[in-house]
Amino acid sequence: MVSTILLVDDSATILMSMESILGKAGFKIEKASSGEEALNRLDQGLAPNLFITDVHMPGMNGIDLVRKLRARAGFQFTPILVVTTEGQQAKRDEARAARATGWLVKPVQPDDMLRVVRQILPNG
Template identity: 35%
Template sequence: MAKTILIVDDSSSLRTVVKLSLARAGYEVLEAGDGKEGLAQLDKLAKVHLIVSDVNMPNMDGITFLTHVKQHPRHKFTPVIMLTTEGQDAKKEQGRAAGAKAWILKPFNPPQLLDAVSKLILP
């Protein structure tokens, strides 16, 4: 059975690039346009194996989204990769404190993302 990954990003073009990369690698991919949509997706799903989230989004930013995910009993152990333009150490520290397992800067290269995903999703 394919592992499920949720992409949360307000850029539909970026979601498409990430989705194509992950789908080609055999993952089932779901999308959300911001943190609120991401939480709504998670409420409908029994299991998500990994989340890839942007930091800067309307309605609910990635750090707030991550904080909510980690409070959810069903998803608190789901690994989260932050895929963002934010490179400042303070932002990275906020992400780590909220529970992010990896921090990848945009523009990203698909092999780098797939490498991080394969390390965080158990076979």
């Protein structure tokens, strides 16, 4: 079965480029331009196998999204990768405390991204 990845980023460019990179590798891609939209998609029944979220977004930030996801039934253990330009250790610690699965600092090379995603979703 094809794994679904929900990409959350306020940048349309990032969403589209990530969709292409991961889509070419055979994953099914869903997109949301904010944390709120991501949660709405879940309310509508979407159940991704992996979340990839940005940190700095208008409204709900990526770390808050991680907290909200962890508080939801069914998503306590779903992997969440935080992909961000933020390099601050304190923020990274915050994400770790919120129980994010990983932290990738932009720009991430497509090969590195695919390697990490395949590590999390080995069955594609």
